[in-house]
Structure formats: structure tokens, C-alpha cells
Amino acid sequence: MMTDTGRQEYAHLTGKRAFFITGLILILIALAGVAVTLGSADLSVADSYRAVLAGLFPDAVDLPDRMIESNAVGIVWGWRLHRVLFAVVAGFGLAIAGSVMQGVLRNPLASPFTLGIASAASCGASVAIILGTGVISGSLLIIGNAFLFAMLASAAIYGMARLRGMESETLILAGIALMYLFSAVTSLLQYLGTADKVQEVVFWMFGSLDKSSWPKLGIVSVVVVAVVPILLWRAWDLNALAEGDEVAASLGVPVERSMAGFMLAASLITAVIICFTGTIGFIGLVAPHITRMVIGTDHRTLLPASGLVGAVLLLGADCLARTAIPGTIIPVGIMTAFLGIPFFLYLFMKRRDG
Amino acid sequence: MVAAVPCDGDGDGTLTAPELATAILDSLDARYMGGTVAAPSLTDLQDAAFVYEHWDGRALTITDTSGRTTTLTRPLNRIALFNSDAIRMMRSIGLEPDRVVGVAKYVLEDPVFYPEYQEKANLGSVWSPDYEQTASVRPDAVFLYASVSETSCADIEKTLRAIDPAIHFFRIDSFRPAVYADEVRTLGLLLGKEEEAREFLAFHEDVTGTVADVVDTIPDEDRVPVYLETWNAYKSAGMGSGYDEKVWLAGGRNIFGENPVEYPVVDPEAVISRNPAVIIKIVGAGETTFGGYDDDDLASFESVLRSIENRPVWDRIKAVRDGRVHLIHSKIIGGPDYFIGTAYLAKWFYPDLFADLDPRAIHQRYLDEFQRLDYDLDDHGTFVYPA
Amino acid sequence: MLNSSIVTPKRALLLCILVVVLAAPAAAGSIERTITPQEGGLDITLTVNDIPVGGIVETLPEGCTWMGTDHPEDRTRVSGEKVAFAIIGEETITYQVQGPQDAAEAFAGTWEDLLTGDSGVVGLDEPGNPEQADATTPPSTPGFGCAAALAALAVLCSRRCGR
Numbered sequence: 078m079m080t081d082t083g084r085q086e087y088a089h090l091t092g093k094r095a096f097f098i099t100g101l102i103l104i105l106i107a108l109a110g111v112a113v114t115l116g117s118a119d120l121s122v123a124d125s126y127r128a129v130l131a132g133l134f135p136d137a138v139d140l141p142d143r144m145i146e147s148n149a150v151g152i153v154w155g156w157r158l159h160r161v162l163f164a165v166v167a168g169f170g171l172a173i174a175g176s177v178m179q180g181v182l183r184n185p186l187a188s189p190f191t192l193g194i195a196s197a198a199s200c201g202a203s204v205a206i207i208l209g210t211g212v213i214s215g216s217l218l219i220i221g222n223a224f225l226f227a228m229l230a231s232a233a234i235y236g237m238a239r240l241r242g243m244e245s246e247t248l249i250l251a252g253i254a255l256m257y258l259f260s261a262v263t264s265l266l267q268y269l270g271t272a273d274k275v276q277e278v279v280f281w282m283f284g285s286l287d288k289s290s291w292p293k294l295g296i297v298s299v300v301v302v303a304v305v306p307i308l309l310w311r312a313w314d315l316n317a318l319a320e321g322d323e324v325a326a327s328l329g330v331p332v333e334r335s336m337a338g339f340m341l342a343a344s345l346i347t348a349v350i351i352c353f354t355g356t357i358g359f360i361g362l363v364a365p366h367i368t369r370m371v372i373g374t375d376h377r378t379l380l381p382a383s384g385l386v387g388a389v390l391l392l393g394a395d396c397l398a399r400t401a402i403p404g405t406i407i408p409v410g411i412m413t414a415f416l417g418i419p420f421f422l423y424l425f426m427k428r429r430d431g
Numbered sequence: 432m433v434a435a436v437p438c439d440g441d442g443d444g445t446l447t448a449p450e451l452a453t454a455i456l457d458s459l460d461a462r463y464m465g466g467t468v469a470a471p472s473l474t475d476l477q478d479a480a481f482v483y484e485h486w487d488g489r490a491l492t493i494t495d496t497s498g499r500t501t502t503l504t505r506p507l508n509r510i511a512l513f514n515s516d517a518i519r520m521m522r523s524i525g526l527e528p529d530r531v532v533g534v535a536k537y538v539l540e541d542p543v544f545y546p547e548y549q550e551k552a553n554l555g556s557v558w559s560p561d562y563e564q565t566a567s568v569r570p571d572a573v574f575l576y577a578s579v580s581e582t583s584c585a586d587i588e589k590t591l592r593a594i595d596p597a598i599h600f601f602r603i604d605s606f607r608p609a610v611y612a613d614e615v616r617t618l619g620l621l622l623g624k625e626e627e628a629r630e631f632l633a634f635h636e637d638v639t640g641t642v643a644d645v646v647d648t649i650p651d652e653d654r655v656p657v658y659l660e661t662w663n664a665y666k667s668a669g670m671g672s673g674y675d676e677k678v679w680l681a682g683g684r685n686i687f688g689e690n691p692v693e694y695p696v697v698d699p700e701a702v703i704s705r706n707p708a709v710i711i712k713i714v715g716a717g718e719t720t721f722g723g724y725d726d727d728d729l730a731s732f733e734s735v736l737r738s739i740e741n742r743p744v745w746d747r748i749k750a751v752r753d754g755r756v757h758l759i760h761s762k763i764i765g766g767p768d769y770f771i772g773t774a775y776l777a778k779w780f781y782p783d784l785f786a787d788l789d790p791r792a793i794h795q796r797y798l799d800e801f802q803r804l805d806y807d808l809d810d811h812g813t814f815v816y817p818a
Numbered sequence: 819m820l821n822s823s824i825v826t827p828k829r830a831l832l833l834c835i836l837v838v839v840l841a842a843p844a845a846a847g848s849i850e851r852t853i854t855p856q857e858g859g860l861d862i863t864l865t866v867n868d869i870p871v872g873g874i875v876e877t878l879p880e881g882c883t884w885m886g887t888d889h890p891e892d893r894t895r896v897s898g899e900k901v902a903f904a905i906i907g908e909e910t911i912t913y914q915v916q917g918p919q920d921a922a923e924a925f926a927g928t929w930e931d932l933l934t935g936d937s938g939v940v941g942l943d944e945p946g947n948p949e950q951a952d953a954t955t956p957p958s959t960p961g962f963g964c965a966a967a968l969a970a971l972a973v974l975c976s977r978r979c980g981r
């Protein structure tokens with residue numbers, strides 16, 4: 078039975094959530110608008126937007142000569158635009174996967190990477206690059222391997238958890254073991270590989286959006302759009318799980334099946350993103366934390382909100398990555414790793430005061 | 432769908448002399464004689480002249496080192512190079528710097544060796560390409576490596592094609608002895624420099640042939656055993672590495688040549704027990720960043736040489752006892768200039784058999800005649816020690 | 819006292835200028851015109867140097883009438899007082915005009931090298947006929963200019979780099 082103050086607080090919280098989410102959407106749109114104008118080609122802001130319009134309505138827009146000469150439309154539509162959208166979708170997906178993981182494992186420092194998925198994907202990529210073998214030959218060699226190994230890792234975790242019990246401690250231990258295993262294999266491959274192939278592996282592991290393209294964006298979007306609504310629909314179960322297995326079971330949540338389902342969904346989203354981009358860390362870790370600090374832990378709003386925070390973070394990091402050193406694009410995974418530093422410093426500081 | 436050969440009046444795919452003549456006359460008429468005929472643009476006319484002169488008036492179908500074929504109907508005048516070795520090969524056959532619009536960042540970081548390319552667009556590198564810069568210089572051709580970082584090159588090609596489908600892509604290595612001559616010839620045909628390519632190949636084959644003629648007569652078991660060390664201490668070159676190949680070409684036998692790792696870290700005791708007759712140390716990067724075209728001081732070479740000779744128990748090694756430890760800079764043994772380094776190696780391995788071989792003169796001629804650089808080896812540069 | 823074995827920036831610059839001056843005339847193509855008077859007209863011979871594919875536009879002086887040429891018909895076009903020739907591998911082009919002898923000085927022409935993009939004015943060769951001896955002073959040929967530049971640089975060098 079809610080008291081008046083309770084009702085007031087709840088309304089206040091709801092209002093805060095709505096405000097936060099709306100604010101994020103606006104920031105995201107503004108950031109995307111800025112991101113489209115950034116790049117080492119000499120395009121003015123107006124020209125960038127003109128190019129976007131010209132791609133959408135080719136007959137309606139009249140292009141000045143300088144834009145035709147510099148192939149502005151090609152640059153914006155063939156390079157910038159899908160990259161910006163990819164950053165949004167990837168950030169969204171990674172953050173949601175992170176929130177789900179943290180909920181399932183009841184550990185705020187969990188992320189898809191804690192469970193060895195990133196190391197597995199790197200291992201798969203190394204096998205493809207250095208040994209030249211993989212599941213799908215040709216141009217999809219690295220992508221296929223990275224995805225496969227990532228999913229194998231999550232299957233292994235699930236298998237190990239079925240054996241020893243699906244508790245968060247078990248999962249995390251299994252994840253760390255897998256992480257070390259895959260890292261060792263990757264290191265061995267790097268030792269045996271030729272110099273230029275090792276360079277390729279290292280660059281893959283940095284994590285970058287350079288390789289994005291419209292088809293890849295399509296694939297990732299399809300997966301995210303298919304999986305995320307299911308997660309949102311089942312978000313209440315996640316709230317229950319966060320309280321503990323017994324509590325959740327008593328609330329009627331099929332604990333083991335739910336955990337497995339959530340794990341699969343989070344792994345799938347992560348795998349499909351990082352197989353294209355390489356390992357981009359910290360988004361799945363930082364975004365849910367920030368969101369939780371503002372709007373609390375109700376997963377029904379936490380999931381979409383942290384998704385938006387993740388999108389803003391990754392897009393912001395990519396903008397920085399493209400402009401920090403003129404003429405060079407720093408791999409975005411390095412930028413997001415730098416993001417982690419102030420975050421953990423903040424946590425450290427907070428801990429001392431608390 | 433291939434574009435038409437420019438000025439091909441009857442569209443039959445061959446530009447004949449009468450068609451070219453008509454195009455020239457129409458153009459001159461329109462520009463100088465007040466004519467009102469529909470004349471081809473000057474660009475079209477110049478492209479037609481090129482196609483007639485170099486490609487027999489027909490579209491050129493050319494296969495690059497990776498086996499890909501491309502069909503061209505126009506000369507390449509806006510070349511973007513991610514492969515910085517290829518630029519030296521193109522320079523050797525006289526490619527005009529004007530026809531290059533973008534280069535890899537390593538070229539821009541070396542103004543002594545590439546003075547005429549310092550104003551070109553910076554394309555980044557194969558592993559970290561700057562797509563926007565590349566796209567905005569509107570290249571008509573992009574050159575990538577054939578056997579280095581194939582996935583990165585594939586990504587570059589895919590992405591650039593999405594931005595500008597009109598770009599032609601070529602993959603050449605320019606540093607592998609096995610395909611060197613073929614690549615020079617292919618480039619000569621592609622760039623309309625067949626004559627210059629022949630001249631350069633004559634020079635190249637003169638050097639490599641002189642070495643090969645002598646080396647081929649040496650039975651395998653009589654080859655000089657060599658320990659080759661790369662930039663970092665105890666890092667040798669194993670099977671399949673470029674340096675291993677060059678030791679072989681120069682008549683030596685790499686004592687770690689059966690090691691499956693490309694650059695294995697070897698046990699110093701293994702070197703002692705295998706007792707090489709000659710030790711070659713490659714400098715220029717890693718732990719030994721000195722030497723080359725902008726370094727005139729041999730002191731660093733000297734100190735590295737002493738440190739090798741002073742390694743514990745290494746004075747037992749034949750090479751150290753006989754004073755046959757040599758340092759050589761990577762700039763003349765890796766890359767398209769490798770044949771100069773191979774000449775040095777051959778001379779060091781078999782000084783009696785190669786008494787007349789003068790690698791330094793070869794290097795100077797290469798710089799003067801083919802790299803078109805104003806650089807005097809007497810005054811500048813440190814590449815070998817002791818010579 | 820300058821150490822002569824070091825290439826100072828100034829010396830390098832002088833050397834570069836020297837190289838450019840020496841290199842330029844040797845690499846570029848050129849066309850020279852020789853005019854031989856005939857009965858009632860003039861014979862003009864154009865000598866093509868190093869231009870495998872190109873074009874020439876000659877302007878005939880007033881009073882001259884086109885007579886003919888031995889250049890292929892499909893490579894020649896006459897329009898009023900201008901004649902266009904397409905060069906595809908030829909080394910000489912001869913044509914005849916009817917007109918007064920003193921029109922010889924008034925010939926003008928431009929050429930284009932379609933492979934290198936160079937263009938220029940058709941030069942006047944040393945006249946072969948002694949009657950033309952005191953015609954207008956011939957424009958300096960590349961060789962002469964080069965020699966002059968060399969001499970100037972040599973003087974500069976000896977002054978700057980004096981030991």
C-alpha cells in the first residue's frame with residue numbers, strides 16, 4: 078500500500094527516468110549530427126549534410142562542383158554514415174548485453190568479456206589470420222571464426238555451469254578460466270606467426286569501427302532488433318534474478334532456463350558485434366553502471382536506458398578517436414579503454430568516502 | 432562493363448591511327464581554328480594518345496602479382512600507394528611524381544629518400560588506412576601488397592570500392608626476388624614505361640645474374656654457413672623469411688634455415704655449436720635504429736660490432752675469429768633494393784669469387800640513374816660495416 | 819673556409835638548378851621549321867624531335883596560299899589560313915605554299931605533345947639559304963641558354979665556394 082510520500086517518490090523517479098531517456102535520445106541525435114561532419118576529408122559542415130540529403134534524394138539536391146570533385150557523397154555515404162550508425166547500434170547492443178550479464182551474475186563488475194567471450198573471439202580471429210583456417214573461407218574467414226569461437230565460449234560456460242550448478246560464482250570462475258585459455262592460445266599463435274600477420278591480429282584486437290559497412294550494419298541491426306525486445310519483455314525476470322535464485326524461484330521464474338536464455342542473448346549480441354569490430358571493451362561495463370546511478374536497477378528501464386548510454390559513449394569515443402590526432406584514426410577500442418580509467422577512479426574514490 | 436577506349440570512333444575496341452588522327456585534328460580545329468566540330472576533350476585526347484602509343488590502341492588487360500586481372504582503357508594518372516616498396520620500383524622505371532597523388536605515411540616520414548613526394552596526401556598505412564584522405568584525392572588506381580597483410584588489403588579494397596567504384600586496385604609486392612622481374616615488366620606496361628622497365632631490368636639482372644652465375648656452381652654442402660641476426664639480439668630468420676631467401680641467393684646457408692618460425696629467438700649456444708663462417712647482423716630498426724640515408728656516423732655500427740664479438744664464448748666462433756662479422760642496413764637488403772644487399776652478402780661470403788663485384792658502385796648507380804636522387808655515397812649514408 | 823666535401827644547402831640548391839637546367843631541354847620535345855624558297859613559293863619542312871604523338875597548328879602568313887603536303891590526307895586539315903597536322907610517329911612534315919619570299923619570316927606555329935602534355939612554339943631553325951642571312955635574330959636555342967646558365971653558375975660557384 079503506497080503512502081503519499083511513496084507515491085511522490087515513485088512519480089519523481091518515473092519522471093527522472095523519462096527525462097533521462099529523452100535527454101539521452103536528444104544527445105544521441107545531436108552527437109550523430111556532429112559525427113557525420115567529422116573526418117579527415119575537407120568537407121564543411123554544410124557540405125556533409127548536403128551530401129547526406131543528396132544520398133537520400135539524389136535528384137532533388139543540386140551539388141556544387143567542389144563536392145562532386147571531392148566525391149563528398151561517396152565519402153559520407155560510403156564511409157561515414159554507416160560507421161556512425163554502427164557505433165550507435167553496437168554501443169546500444171554491447172551496453173544491453175552488459176546490463177543483462179550484470180543482472181544474471183549479480184555482479185556489477187561483470188561484462189560479456191568477463192566470461193571469456195572477448196578472448197575467444199580474439200583467438201578465433203588469430204586462428205583465421207595466422208593459420209588461414211576457419212569455418213567460412215574467403216572474406217568472411219575472420220568474422221566467421223570470431224563469431225564461432227565467441228559462441229563456443231558461451232556454450233562452454235553454459236556446459237560447465239550445467240555440470241557444477243548455474244550460480245554466478247561458477248559462471249565467473251569458468252569465464253576466467255576460459256579467458257586465460259584463449260589468451261594463451263592467441264599468444265602462442267602470435268609467437269609462431271609472421272610479423273605482418275601478428276600486426277594484423279594486434280590491430281584486430283584493438284577494436285575499431287573501420288571495417289563497418291552497410292551489410293554488416295544490417296546484420297547487427299537485425300540481431301539487435303530481434304533480441305532486444307525479447308529481453309525487454311522478460312526484463313522483470315531479470316529483476317527477480319537480481320534478488321537471488323531462491324527469491325526468483327519463489328516468484329515463479331524458471332531460474333536455470335532464464336539464466337541460460339539471458340546468457341545466450343547477451344552472448345549472441347556481443348558476438349555478432351565484436352566479430353565485426355574486434356574487441357571493444359568497457360561499454361558493457363561502464364554504461365549499465367552510469368545508468369544505474371541515475372535511474373536505479375529496475376531492468377525494465379535500465380536495459381533501454383543503458384543501451385542509449387552505451388550508444389552515446391561509443392559514438393562519442395569514435396568521434397574522439399577520429400579527431401584526437403589529425404590524420405590518424407585511433408582504434409575506438411583504445412578510446413573506450415581510456416574511458417574506463419576515469420570510471421574506475423571514480424569508483425575507487427567513492428569507495429574511500431563510503 | 433569496361434569503359435570504351437577513348438576516341439575510338441567506330442567503337443570496335445581498337446583505336447586505329449586514322450581514328451586518332453581524326454581526334455587530334457578535331458581537337459586542334461576546335462581549339463585553334465575556330466572549328467565547330469564536336470571535338471574530344473583534351474583529357475580524352477591525351478588518354479587516347481597514351482593508349483595508342485603504349486597499348487596498341489586497345490584496352491589493356493593486366494594481371495597483378497596476386498593473380499587478379501584488371502582491364503584499363505585509360506592511363507593511370509592519379510595513383511595512390513599504400514605499398515611504400517612499390518614507389519621505389521615505380522621510381523626506378525621513371526614514373527613522374529605528378530602521377531602520384533597519395534602515399535603511405537612512411538614515405539612522408541623519410542624526406543631524404545623521397546624528396547619529391549613530401550607534398551602528397553598521407554594515406555596512413557595498410558593496417559591503419561585513412562579512407563577519407565584516400566577518397567578525397569580521387570585516385571584512379573590504388574596499389575596494395577600482394578602477400579603482406581592480405582586481410583587488411585582486402586578490407587581496404589572493399590571499403591574504398593564502396594566509396595568510389597571507379598577505382599582500380601592492384602596488388603604488387605616489390606620486394607620479393609621471385610616475382611621482381613615480372614612486377615617490373617607489369618608496371619612498365621601499366622604505366623607506359625616499357626623502355627625504362629627494360630633498362631632497369633637489364634641493370635637488375637646484371638647484378639643478380641653475376642651473383643647467381645657464381646653461386647649456382649657451388650654445391651649445397653659447400654655453401655658457407657651463415658648466422659643471420661635481425662635487429663634484436665638473438666633473433667634470427669627462419670624458414671620462409673625474406674632474409675633467409677637472400678642468404679641463399681647470395682650463396683650462403685642459414686644455420687637456422689629449417690626453423691619453422693619466421694623470426695625465432697635462438698639459443699646463443701646453438702650459434703656457437705653450429706659454428707658459422709660468417710655472421711650478418713641487420714640494423715635499422717628495433718634495438719638498432721641507426722644508419723641509412725640520413726645517418727652519416729659509423730660509431731653505432733662500430734659499437735654493435737664490438738658487442739657481438741664480445742659475447743661470452745663467441746670468440747670461439749669461426750666468423751668472429753676470422754673477423755667476418757658484418758653489419759648491413761635493412762634499407763638495402765629488404766625492399767626493392769634487396770639486390771644491392773645480396774651483392775654485399777655474396778662478396779662477403781666468397782671474397783675470392785667476387786673480387787670484381789663492387790656493390791657500392793652498384794648502389795651509387797642505382798641511386799643516380801634509377802632512383803634519380805642527388806645523393807653521394809662517398810659523403811653520406813651508412814649502410815655496411817665493415818664494407 | 820668551406821670544407822669542399824660537405825654539400826651545404828646553398829651548394830645543393832645550385833646543383834639542383836644546374837641539374838634542372840641541364841635536364842629540361844634534353845627531356846622535352848621540340849619542333850623546328852626550315853623554309854626553303856622555291857619557284858613561286860616556299861617549301862616548309864617541319865622536323866619533329868621526340869614527339870611520338872602530337873599536333874601542330876601552323877598559321878600561314880598573309881598572301882600565302884596552300885598548295886599541298888606529302889603528309890597523309892587524313893592527318894592534315896586546312897582551314898583558312900591555318901593548317902593542322904596530326905603527328906603519329908612521323909619525324910618530318912613537308913608542305914608547300916604559294917607566296918612571296920619575304921613571307922618566310924611570318925610563319926607561326928604551335929605544337930602539342932599529347933603524351934607529355936608539353937606544348938610550345940615551332941622554333942625557327944638556322945636558315946639554310948644565305949639570302950635569309952640577315953633575317954630576324956634567331957631565338958636562342960636551348961643549348962645556348964644552357965651554356966649561358968652554366969657559365970653564370972660556374973662564376974657564382976667559384977666566387978662562393980672559393981678555397
